[in-house]
Amino acid sequence: MALHQAILAKNDRLAERNRGYFKAKGLLVLNVLSSPGSGKTAFIERTVADLGDRLRAGVIAGDLETDNDAKRLREHGIPTVQITTGNVCHLEAEMVARAMEKIPLDGLDVLVIENVGNLVCPASYDLGEDLRVVLLSVTEGEDKPLKYPVMFRTAQVVVVNKMDIAEAVGFDREAALRNIRRTSPEATILEVSAKTGDGMEMWYHYLEHAVRHKRSASTNRP
């Protein structure tokens, strides 16, 4: 436990260093989290592709083993760096610090960090992000927020994905929203389908507003 605390303290310090670095670059940084299969990569792909020139985005994609996600993103011409964590079930601030040296950040407005597919381990690791975005899909069960309270409590945005199949899988929307509201009372809740694009425009408006807000707080931007 003492060792775990020391690792977290070190991570927190490096996360603050990242936060300062991102602030100086005037970048809005997202830490995107979900279980495997919630459609994280599809959601990010659609976001960066749709944003196009409205907001220029780069991606740091974390995965246990493969770099398939990064390949898919690069096909869209998105600056992407892959972090393969091996047997580590979360990204750490230090991994992000190394990865961000490999992306030309100065041309970007948003940096999206796709965390490892997991709702437990990544919860305690600050990466220096501005916003934690937690995805859950309509196939996952409405009680997910109650099962992963730490993750949902620390999220600024909760995205309910795959709304296009909500009816087909018997998704209980009222119960899900009630549970999200209980664990994440302050969070912005978005209902989308990354596949069809439904609901995504509200997400883009949210991002544009957040980028403007970040910029105005960073007077020393180059």
Next chain:
Amino acid sequence: MALHQAILAKNDRLAERNRGYFKAKGLLVLNVLSSPGSGKTAFIERTVADLGDRLRAGVIAGDLETDNDAKRLREHGIPTVQITTGNVCHLEAEMVARAMEKIPLDGLDVLVIENVGNLVCPASYDLGEDLRVVLLSVTEGEDKPLKYPVMFRTAQVVVVNKMDIAEAVGFDREAALRNIRRTSPEATILEVSAKTGDGMEMWYHYLEHAVRHKRSASTNRP
């Protein structure tokens, strides 16, 4: 004690945020420390004036009450922000974060932070600097490093100032260097007179080298 620890932990986090910010700006940052009367301001004034276009410097000057130091520096055309700490005997990372928003950092190579004149309180407060520069003058007694071991142990550079009057005040150079070496075995020791300029050229070379080193470590500089 618990409160003091908590304040330090918060300061450490903010200092890391400053460190990341400075890194993104490609800035070399100095935290300059000494007792009152060691010639800190004269040393900084001479440094920024002599460097001129070799290295462009800005200054954050901390003082308990007055802004005389900042006025003197501004007369040289140096971008300067004054922090008056009131009854606080050291600068904190948060004060520096607020002050640096008021300087156009993008045109600068070096940011010099002149700490409050004190060799005890500032020792435990990381500001996010790259280098701690501790000054002592030949009038202060050769045992100063032994009296303020924390400050001298954490310094990367120790400057012995007012060498022009060393003989007149009976400065025991051998004893002083021995004591500095004992408390700061890794530090670079410089013997200078900020008044006559003797020894300052070596300091400028040191700074130029440190700036190049910092730049090469910051690939994402604008």
